[in-house]
Every structure is written in structure tokens, then in C-alpha cells.
Amino acid sequence: MTKQRANWSPYDNNGGSCVAIAGADYCVIAADTRMSTGYNILSREYSKITKLADKCLMASSGFQADVKALQKHLAARHLIYQHQHNKQMSCPAMGQLLSNTLYYKRFFPYYSFNVLGGLDSEGKGCVYTYDAVGSYERVGYSSQGSGSTLIMPFLDNQLKSPSPLLLPAQDAVTPLSETEAVDLVKTVFASATERDIYTGDKLEIVVVNAEGIRREYMDLRKD
Amino acid sequence: MMKLDFSGLESASSHFHGVDSELVEGLSSAPSFEIPNTTNFDGFQKEAIQMVKPAKGTTTLAFIFKEGVMVAADSRASMGGYISSQSVKKIIEINPYMLGTMAGGAADCQFWHRNLGIKCRLHELANRRRISVTGASKLLANILYSYRGMGLSVGTMIAGWDETGPGLYYVDSEGGRLKGNRFSVGSGSPYAYGVLDSGYHYDMSVEEAAELARRAIYHATFRDGASGGVASVYHVGPNGWKKLSGDDVGELYYKYNPITPRMVEQEMAEAAEP
Numbered sequence: 040m041t042k043q044r045a046n047w048s049p050y051d052n053n054g055g056s057c058v059a060i061a062g063a064d065y066c067v068i069a070a071d072t073r074m075s076t077g078y079n080i081l082s083r084e085y086s087k088i089t090k091l092a093d094k095c096l097m098a099s100s101g102f103q104a105d106v107k108a109l110q111k112h113l114a115a116r117h118l119i120y121q122h123q124h125n126k127q128m129s130c131p132a133m134g135q136l137l138s139n140t141l142y143y144k145r146f147f148p149y150y151s152f153n154v155l156g157g158l159d160s161e162g163k164g165c166v167y168t169y170d171a172v173g174s175y176e177r178v179g180y181s182s183q184g185s186g187s188t189l190i191m192p193f194l195d196n197q198l199k200s201p202s203p204l205l206l207p208a209q210d211a212v213t214p215l216s217e218t219e220a221v222d223l224v225k226t227v228f229a230s231a232t233e234r235d236i237y238t239g240d241k242l243e244i245v246v247v248n249a250e251g252i253r254r255e256y257m258d259l260r261k262d
Numbered sequence: 263m264m265k266l267d268f269s270g271l272e273s274a275s276s277h278f279h280g281v282d283s284e285l286v287e288g289l290s291s292a293p294s295f296e297i298p299n300t301t302n303f304d305g306f307q308k309e310a311i312q313m314v315k316p317a318k319g320t321t322t323l324a325f326i327f328k329e330g331v332m333v334a335a336d337s338r339a340s341m342g343g344y345i346s347s348q349s350v351k352k353i354i355e356i357n358p359y360m361l362g363t364m365a366g367g368a369a370d371c372q373f374w375h376r377n378l379g380i381k382c383r384l385h386e387l388a389n390r391r392r393i394s395v396t397g398a399s400k401l402l403a404n405i406l407y408s409y410r411g412m413g414l415s416v417g418t419m420i421a422g423w424d425e426t427g428p429g430l431y432y433v434d435s436e437g438g439r440l441k442g443n444r445f446s447v448g449s450g451s452p453y454a455y456g457v458l459d460s461g462y463h464y465d466m467s468v469e470e471a472a473e474l475a476r477r478a479i480y481h482a483t484f485r486d487g488a489s490g491g492v493a494s495v496y497h498v499g500p501n502g503w504k505k506l507s508g509d510d511v512g513e514l515y516y517k518y519n520p521i522t523p524r525m526v527e528q529e530m531a532e533a534a535e536p
Binding site for chain 1: 295296297298300301302305306307310337341344346347348349350351367368369370371372373412413414491492494505506507508509510
């Protein structure tokens with residue numbers, strides 16, 4: 040008697056790519072706005088970036104239904120934190136909260152590949168990168184999603200900084216200015232759009248700095 | 263339905279005492295893991311693990327010697343053939359006198375080591391003394407045993423210095439727990455053992471032991487594609503742990519295999535001859 044196989048999967052992949060780059064006093068978070076399933080495009084204007092706290096944003100690719108559920112969960116937890124502590128959650132605190140939230144679904148994972156970007160309590164840019172079950176690391180830059188294998192090597196080439204594990208420690212701040220970083224992100228997505236079918240339509244860029252949060256859009260190829 | 267042991271997560275639920283239960287209903291009624299509603303749990307887990315593809319490639323090692331415990335690891339994380347990170351912290355600082363190493367699933371190791379750190383701190387507060395390495399490793403091993411068969415992937419070493427002196431235990435997700443003097447875990451461990459076993463003496467100095475550990479990791483990263491990045495070396499002494507070095511293994515290659523000017527001139531001379 041053959042084993043019964045499930046004819047339905049609870050997961051789907053809606054594609055898309057996300058990038059985040061941390062600078063000395065800013066952070067750039069970007070994602071394309073295409074949402075697809077299989078070979079079909081469901082939307083050309085779907086935002087994958089969400090604000091979790093005052094200076095903390097999350098960009099997620101993967102299965103957008105799980106992403107939406109995760110965003111709601113984190114927003115609720117942030118509200119409770121604000122009621123209990125009378126202040127906003129810092130980016131490192133939100134980083135650990137996201138890690139724990141993802142791990143609590145270790146046996147039925149959120150199919151969500153996240154990058155968290157924002158400013159730490161000293162005002163320096165910080166980016167955290169995650170896998171689907173919550174392992175995380177603070178890095179200077181990261182990309183996730185269908186185009187990440189195309190984008191990451193390019194970012195390594197342009198931005199690679201000495202590893203934080205080196206001893207004696209070497210300074211690892213991205214030397215780029217804010218405008219240079221935004222230009223880099225635009226270039227990177229233009230290239231990824233050429234070779235990844237799930238990336239394209241429009242690019243949403245969010246910049247966090249001491250003044251606040253600024254949003255920008257750029258058109259990408261729609262094919 | 264399956265009953266899981268959630269005592270490992272107990273510390274999380276106390277977070278919400280005193281808060282209106284309506285507000286947090288559904289968020290923390292009991293620390294628990296959601297189980298998918300499926301007839302084929304094992305098959306589902308197999309597929310879920312494929313999706314997550316935990317980082318398995320690694321080299322970690324630890325050994326006890328006269329001056330304490332030496333702990334070393336590489337820093338590469340791979341997902342299948344893709345290198346997802348070259349700067350993963352595989353030596354986890356549980357508390358100022360105890361270290362844990364990471365091999366297997368990155369999220370599993372990170373989460374359970376963080377959980378162990380919390381438990382160790384609670385032990386200190388409840389018993390007004392530090393927890394022993396024996397006790398800490400037993401706490402972790404018991405939790406991992408209760409999740410045996412569920413697909414966790416953890417191959418860790420707990421190294422520390424307590425009242426009885428230096429301590430080293432190997433703990434894995436099959437529920438195994440071994441006390442020992444020398445361990446290496448990960449895909450690069452055979453290479454590391456080769457170097458470690460042939461160079462080991464109980465009465466080495468701290469510098470000699472650090473160099474042995476560094477070399478062992480370097481050789482493993484040289485031959486194992488899934489290991490690489492930065493070789494970190496830590497020492498655990500009577501006053502706690504201290505990070506001794508972090509070297510890029512690419513640069514260690516040239517340190518161990520220097521290009522001598524004579525070699526280059528000889529090659530050039532040979533090439534010039536018809």
C-alpha cells in the first residue's frame with residue numbers, strides 16, 4: 040500500500056527581492072513591488088516593506104500571506120511593549136523579537152525571508168538578516184529573495200568590509216554616502232530585474248536617518 | 263495528538279504575568295510550538311527542512327589542556343551550495359565563563375543556546391551560585407532529547423570553567439551527551455582531528471594551544487568546501503573566557519605558506535630557459 044501524499048501545500052512563493060544597506064548614520068531598505076505566483080503576476084504594486092517601529096523597518100520576500108501574518112504579530116507585540124515600557128522598541132530589540140517569533144514556528148515555519156533595517160540606539164545604521172526559522176546576524180548589508188543570489192555577489196564586490204569576527208577588530212562602516220548607497224541599490228535592482236523573472240515592475244526605496252523616514256520609487260522593467 | 267515537552271520554553275511565559283489576559287490571549291497562553299495539522303508529520307517535517315535547508319557545513323573544535331579549555335570555530339554558513347554568510351558567530355557566549363559552539367541548524371543552535379543562557383542565569387538567581395558545566399550541558403541535553411526525532415539539528419560543545427576546574431561536554435540533537443577532553447564537530451571535523459590529535463600535549467602553553475587550534479581550523483577550511491571565513495579562537499580560564507584571535511583563513515594560507523622571493527626567481531629563471 041503506497042504512502043498517502045498530500046495533494047495540497049500550505050505554502051506558495053510570491054517571489055521578489057529585498058535589500059538593505061547600513062551606513063554610518065543612515066539605513067537604506069529596498070524591495071521590488073512585484074507579487075507573483077508561478078508564471079502569473081498578481082500585482083505590480085505590492086509593498087514588501089513595513090514599518091515595525093519608529094526607526095526600524097522590515098522587508099520580506101517569500102510567501103506574502105505568511106509575511107502579512109508575521110507583520111501583524113510583530114506590530115501587536117510592539118504595541119504591548121510600548122504600553123509596558125512607554126517607549127519605542129530599538130532596532131536590536133526588534134531584531135531579537137523577530138528571531139524568537141520565527142523560531143516559535145520552527146515546526147511549521149513562516150515562509151518568509153526577512154531583512155530588518157534601521158538605526159541602533161547610537162544612531163548608526165544597522166541591518167539584520169534572517170533565515171526562515173530565525174537564525175540572525177547583524178551585518179553591514181544583505182539581500183534576500185529570488186534575486187539574492189544575483190544581488191549578493193555584487194554587493195560583496197562593492198561593499199565588502201572586514202569581518203566583525205576579526206581580532207584585532209577592523210572598522211567595518213560602509214564608506215558610502217547616503218546618495219551613493221541609494222544609487223547602488225537602484226543599479227543592483229536594475230541588474231537583478233534583467234535576469235530574474237520574479238523581480239521587476241517598480242522599486243520601493245526607504246531611507247531611515249536622523250531626520251526620519253523618506254520613501255522613493257523607481258520604475259523597473261515590467262516584462 | 264502528539265504531546266510535546268514545552269518546559270524548555272517556560273521562562274518565556276512569565277513575561278506576561280500581571281498583564282490583562284485578554285490583551286495577550288493567543289500570544290502567550292502557554293509557551294508552545296504550533297504543529298501543522300497533517301496526517302504525515304514526518305514527511306511534512308522533511309519537506310519543511312528542505313525549505314529551510316539549515317546550515318550544516320562547519321568546523322568547530324574544543325579541547326582541555328593544562329591551562330583550561332581552548333575553543334575554536336570557522337564562520338561559514340552554507341545553504342546547499344550557496345554561501346549564505348562568511349561571518350557567522352559559531353562560538354556563542356552563554357555567560358562570562360561558559361561558551362557553546364554551533365554546528366548544524368543555525369537557528370536551532372542560536373535559539374537553544376540563548377535559552378540555555380537564560381536558564382543558567384535563573385539557576386544563579388535561584389541558588390546563589392553559578393551553574394556547573396555538567397549542569398548546563400545536562401539542561402541542554404534534556405531539552406534536545408525531548409525534541410528527538412522532530413528534525414532539530416544541533417551538534418554543540420559546552421565548554422566552561424566551574425568549581426571543579428575546566429569542563430567540556432559534547433551535546434547533540436539525537437539526545438547524546440558526552441564528557442571528554444577533545445572534540446571536533448562538523449563537516450570539517452575529520453581534517454581538524456588529524457591536526458589536533460597529532461599536535462596535542464596536555465601541558466601546552468596558552469599560545470601553543472591557540473596556535474594548534476587555529477591550525478586545525480585552517481586545515482579543515484582548506485579541504486572542506488563547507489567551512490571557511492574567519493577562524494576564531496577562544497580560551498576559557500579560571501576567570502572566564504577571552505577571545506584570543508580572529509584570522510581570515512585566506513590570509514592564514516599565506517602565513518603558513520609564504521611565497522619566498524627565491525622561489526619566484528627560480529620559477530622565472532626556469533621559465534626563461536628555452
